[in-house]
Amino acid sequence: xxxxxxxxxxAIRYALLKKGAKQKFxxxxxxxxxxxxxxxxxxxxxxxxxxxxxxxxxxxxxxxVSSQPVKFRKYLFKTVxxxxxxxxxxxxxxxxxEYLKKQKFNNAYLSSENDLLKNILDLxxxxxxxxxxxxxxxxILDQESPFLKSILINKGTRNGIQKGMTxxxxxxxxxxxxETNYLSARVLLxxxxxxKLPIVIEGTNINxxxxxxxxxxxxxxxxxxxxxxxxxxxxxxxxxxxxxLSPGIPVAESYLNKxxxxxxxxxxxxxxxxxxxxDGRVNK
Amino acid sequence: MNYFKIIRKKIFTSLPxxxxxxxxxxxxxxPEVGKIGIFSFNFQMILIYLYVLKFPEDLGFGNIFMAGLxxxxxxxxxxxxxxxxxxxxxxxxxxxxxxxxxPVMTSEWFTFIPALFFSNLIYLVIINNFSNVxxxxxxxxxxxxxxxxxxxxxxxxxxxxxxLISKK
Numbered sequence: 001x002x003x004x005x006x007x008x009x010x011a012i013r014y015a016l017l018k019k020g021a022k023q024k025f026x027x028x029x030x031x032x033x034x035x036x037x038x039x040x041x042x043x044x045x046x047x048x049x050x051x052x053x054x055x056x057x058x059x060x061x062x063x064x065v066s067s068q069p070v071k072f073r074k075y076l077f078k079t080v081x082x083x084x085x086x087x088x089x090x091x092x093x094x095x096x097x098e099y100l101k102k103q104k105f106n107n108a109y110l111s112s113e114n115d116l117l118k119n120i121l122d123l124x125x126x127x128x129x130x131x132x133x134x135x136x137x138x139x140i141l142d143q144e145s146p147f148l149k150s151i152l153i154n155k156g157t158r159n160g161i162q163k164g165m166t167x168x169x170x171x172x173x174x175x176x177x178x179e180t181n182y183l184s185a186r187v188l189l190x191x192x193x194x195x196k197l198p199i200v201i202e203g204t205n206i207n208x209x210x211x212x213x214x215x216x217x218x219x220x221x222x223x224x225x226x227x228x229x230x231x232x233x234x235x236x237x238x239x240x241x242x243x244x245l246s247p248g249i250p251v252a253e254s255y256l257n258k259x260x261x262x263x264x265x266x267x268x269x270x271x272x273x274x275x276x277x278x279d280g281r282v283n284k
Numbered sequence: 285m286n287y288f289k290i291i292r293k294k295i296f297t298s299l300p301x302x303x304x305x306x307x308x309x310x311x312x313x314x315p316e317v318g319k320i321g322i323f324s325f326n327f328q329m330i331l332i333y334l335y336v337l338k339f340p341e342d343l344g345f346g347n348i349f350m351a352g353l354x355x356x357x358x359x360x361x362x363x364x365x366x367x368x369x370x371x372x373x374x375x376x377x378x379x380x381x382x383x384x385x386x387p388v389m390t391s392e393w394f395t396f397i398p399a400l401f402f403s404n405l406i407y408l409v410i411i412n413n414f415s416n417v418x419x420x421x422x423x424x425x426x427x428x429x430x431x432x433x434x435x436x437x438x439x440x441x442x443x444x445x446x447x448l449i450s451k452k
Contacts, residue, residue: 007383027378030349031371037353037364042414052363059309059357066309 134168134276135159140184149192149214153275156181161277166245168276172267173197173238173251177277185277189269190251191216199251200239201230207239210252210263216270219252219263232256236263296449300335300343300442304328308354324423325430328355330438332370333399336377337392339446348374365410373403389439396435400428 040048137153155161157180165177167187175195179186188195195212199221206228208221221230234254240247252265307327328351335343352367359366376399384391404424 024344025346025349027345027371027375030345031368031375034349034352034364034368034371038362038368038410038414041363055353055363056357059354063309063358066306070310 134278135161137161137167137185137275137277139272139275149189149195149212149216149269150175150178151187151189151269151272151275153185153187153277154183155277156183156185158182161185162279164244165277165279168278169267169269169272169274171250172265173245173249174265174267174269174272174275187275187277189216190265191219191269197245197251198239198241199236200247202235202237207241208236210236216268217257217262217264219265221263230254230261232261235266293449297342299445300331300339301347304331304343304347304351305354307331308351309358323430323434324427325434326427327438328370329373329400329403329431330435331442332373333377333396333435334439334442336374337381338387338443340378340381342446345371345374361411362415365407365415368410369403369407372406373399376402389436392439393432393435396432400432404428 041052135155137155137159139151140154141152151174153161153167161177161180163177163180165185167174167177173190175187175189175192177185178188190197190210190212191214192212193214195210197210198207199210200207206225208224211220211222213220224230232254233256235250236252236254238245238247238249238251250266252263254261254263256262332343332348336348348370349367352365352370353363355366356363380392380395380399384395408424
């Protein structure tokens with residue numbers, strides 16, 4: 001028992017007092033120093049306050065420096081995560097651009113398909129009828145008859161002109177061929193009393209028949225609905241119900257003249273010098 | 285060339301001191317030091333216990349005392365508290381080293397329990413009696429438990445490291 005106690009005391013003494021080969025201070029001395037520091041700090045002696053503040057400043061400064069690797073690590077992680085975030089965002093945006101490009105191409109395709117289908121269904125907005133098939137002709141004579149409003153053109157059957165062909169002036173419908181000769185043809189103008197053309201009024205689905213009155217500034221509409229009141233600045237388009245002309249060809253317009261709503265042709269037959277003669281089956 | 289070798293060896297042998305000081309300073313800016321979620325542990329205690337037990341020539345008591353003072357300053361508790369706690373751990377460890385005839389890792393690991401207990405007891409006593417700092421006992425217990433639990437890992441790492449630098 002006493003031997004064991006002796007061993008314990010020896011071991012403790014050895015641990016406390018022996019400094020070892022490289023130990024500059026013994027444990028006993030350092031423990032005493034610690035206790036004295038605790039006591040001094042706890043007693044809050046006057047000289048301890050500046051000492052403590054100096055130690056604090058020093059330690060905090062070194063602590064700030066020592067924390068830099070951690071801060072750098074955090075910065076690095078943040079930068080790397082941001083980089084990957086931007087990268088993933090970039091990939092997403094690239095995909096989106098690809099998608100939008102595809103959509104654009106798809107739209108272009110749909111647009112062209114739409115045009116094609118319109119062409120097939122005769123709904124094309126292209127009114128350059130003369131581009132498809134037309135024979136240019138010169139107006140050689142403008143008949144000034146009180147009833148028969150017609151013009152003569154310098155093209156006839158030799159050039160393939162037939163009865164019933166439609167005549168345009170600056171893309172506006174003027175009339176139909178009623179008489180053909182070998183070298184010339186007669187065109188009945190829309191202003192003529194005998195001219196009857198099925199039309200549709202702009203912005204509505206109202207159909208009517210545009211009739212000539214012999215006056216280019218005053219045409220008439222027949223077969224209008226009973227309570228329908230015509231408004232000015234309305235364009236009349238061919239309805240295509242005659243089965244001959246394509247629908248949507250602008251023909252005439254309404255206008256206000258001395259509080260009266262009148263109808264006039266869009267093209268002026270008096271000013272027509274060159275006309276396009278077509279077979280009327282535009283876009284078919 | 286010879287000087288270069290000496291300097292290199294000095295740097296390698298100073299690693300525990302560098303780590304001890306670094307973690308004492310480091311705790312101020314990053315209170316999560318040594319914490320992996322709930323697995324918070326006291327790295328300094330492992331280092332002190334291990335080096336005083338196995339390689340006392342590489343970690344002086346003066347450095348341990350200074351590291352404790354720095355830790356106190358950083359934490360903001362009464363100066364000397366951690367120093368005394370670390371020194372108590374060193375005292376216990378020195379006693380174990382002197383009393384142990386045949387050192388085995390498992391016995392070193394389990395003797396770490398009373399060493400930790402002794403050190404933390406002193407720490408708590410000083411804090412309770414010489415400071416107004418409130419304390420989370422459960423956290424200290426948790427921290428002590430994981431410090432004990434992670435000891436074999438660091439034991440292996442530092443023993444391997446010492447083997448490597450002693451060969452060079």
